Amino acid sequence: MAKDKGESFSSSAGLMRYFDTEDEKGIRLGPKTVIAIAIAFTIVILVLPVFWPMS
Numbered sequence: 001m002a003k004d005k006g007e008s009f010s011s012s013a014g015l016m017r018y019f020d021t022e023d024e025k026g027i028r029l030g031p032k033t034v035i036a037i038a039i040a041f042t043i044v045i046l047v048l049p050v051f052w053p054m055s
Contacts (some may be wrong), residue, residue, distance in 0.1 A: 029037075
């Protein structure tokens with residue numbers, strides 16, 4: 001059991017180091033922008049059958 005505790009700490013430290021790095025190449029969106037895009041997409045999906053009926 002003592003061996004498992006030592007290994008979990010080192011593996012979690014590696015994950016923390018991996019996720020702490022920030023990638024400058026990707027698109028950066030704020031949380032409000034993501035929510036606004038989701039709401040707009042939902043509205044488009046709900047209104048779409050009004051303008052384009054399915055038969």
